[in-house]
């Protein structure tokens with residue numbers, strides 16, 4: 001696991017394909033990269049996954065993006081990355097880790113809850129207000145953000 005501080009668009013471009021798997025808006029990705037830290041997992045120098053942690057306040061952190069390269073998905077890399085993100089948030093003094101996902105992101109809702117995250121609130125219309133293009137998954141329009149939290 002390597003900790004990288006990615007602040008420039010040039011640096012971010014190296015990880016953008018992966019980051020866009022979790023978030024279709026490059027503008028939104030660049031916004032939170034400026035505030036947070038990108039961590040990458042590598043196998044033989046190939047980046048297989050990333051996550052981004054952003055501080056909300058002294059005690060609260062947000063997992064803004066977690067993505068595993070398509071050919072590596074379903075092999076436990078995501079679970080390992082999520083554990084690493086939780087561990088890292090604890091290490092920097094976080095007491096709670098939040099993550100937001102779409103109402104249509106059924107697999108991701110399972111993924112986070114299996115790791116112990118609990119549903120906290122719904123940000124109604126978050127995706128319709130913040131994303132230009134409509135997003136569909138599992139035949140459902142992604143309109144609302146489900147915020148899940150884990151006490152650390």
Ligand SMILES: CC(C)(COP(=O)(O)OP(=O)(O)OC[C@H]1O[C@@H](n2cnc3c(N)ncnc32)[C@H](O)[C@@H]1OP(=O)(O)O)[C@@H](O)C(=O)NCCC(=O)NCCS
Pocket residue numbers: 021022023066067068069072073074075076077078079080100101102105107108110111114
């Ligand atoms: C979500 C994601 C990070 C999961 O990573 P992964 O390496 O594929 O997941 P893992 O193999 O570690 O699986 C972890 C758990 O999630 C479950 N899971 C993962 N993908 C799943 C899927 N498509 N359907 C159902 N369950 C799934 C697994 O069953 C596993 O559960 P288990 O611990 O009981 O075995 C990965 O699929 C991904 O990058 N998706 C695209 C980007 C994205 O959607 N990011 C999240 C944005 S909110």
